[in-house]
Amino acid sequence: MAGGGAQVELDTGPAKLVALTFDDGPRRSTTRRLLDGLELREANATFFLVGERIEGCEDLIEEMAEAGHQVGVHTFNHVLVTELSREDFDLQVGKTRALLTDFLGEGEFWLRPPYGIVDDSVERWADGPLVLWSVDPEDWKDRDTDRIVAAVLEHVQDGDIILMHDIYESSVDAALRIVDALTSQGYVFVTVEQLMDLRGVEPECGVCYRACPLPEEES
Numbered sequence: 157m158a159g160g161g162a163q164v165e166l167d168t169g170p171a172k173l174v175a176l177t178f179d180d181g182p183r184r185s186t187t188r189r190l191l192d193g194l195e196l197r198e199a200n201a202t203f204f205l206v207g208e209r210i211e212g213c214e215d216l217i218e219e220m221a222e223a224g225h226q227v228g229v230h231t232f233n234h235v236l237v238t239e240l241s242r243e244d245f246d247l248q249v250g251k252t253r254a255l256l257t258d259f260l261g262e263g264e265f266w267l268r269p270p271y272g273i274v275d276d277s278v279e280r281w282a283d284g285p286l287v288l289w290s291v292d293p294e295d296w297k298d299r300d301t302d303r304i305v306a307a308v309l310e311h312v313q314d315g316d317i318i319l320m321h322d323i324y325e326s327s328v329d330a331a332l333r334i335v336d337a338l339t340s341q342g343y344v345f346v347t348v349e350q351l352m353d354l355r356g357v358e359p360e361c362g363v364c365y366r367a368c369p370l371p372e373e374e375s
């Protein structure tokens with residue numbers, strides 16, 4: 157699996173699926189607490205890492221992958237990929253992937269473009285699927301845990317990909333409360349790759365994915 161994490165056995169049955177995704181990390185203090193909270197709840201998530209933040213956090217990222225979370229990239233310096241030349245794109249994305257490969261081993265390390273902005277060139281250069289999102293509580297804005305939890309619970313549907321940031325204490329608090337609330341509603345927390353696999357969606361290079369709802373039933 158992308159990110160080199162361990163395979164996770166899932167008994168999904170009729171469960172509703174949701175993918176929590178975290179951008180902009182790692183940040184040792186907050187990412188650490190999030191990983192512990194997710195482990196306690198047996199919830200999987202996906203982390204899109206900023207390359208310049210990786211050094212010194214290798215142990216944390218190894219643990220992340222070993223716990224079954226998916227690891228992806230969010231460029232090296234958190235840049236708008238549509239403004240890059242081909243060469244700079246390869247530096248921003250390729251360099252971050254190479255760093256991860258150094259200690260996680262070979263992996264696909266899917267890309268989440270900062271700000272979710274892509275164009276035709278980026279789609280051609282991506283060398284992997286592009287992961288966007290369907291639920292955005294704007295957790296970076298006011299860092300108000302109650303509001304973030306409410307914003308997600310109000311909008312979330314089966315197959316959604318939720319965008320959050322693991323560099324804020326408020327987002328970690330909110331994420332763990334979201335896991336508790338949605339688990340009690342029958343949701344199972346999976347990585348983006350697992351979500352696509354369980355929904356029969358074949359990941360394709362240069363294609364943007366925002367959610368994986370169940371196909372509409374013909375009536």
Ligand SMILES: [Zn+2]
Pocket residue numbers: 179180230234270271
């Ligand atoms: Zn970001």
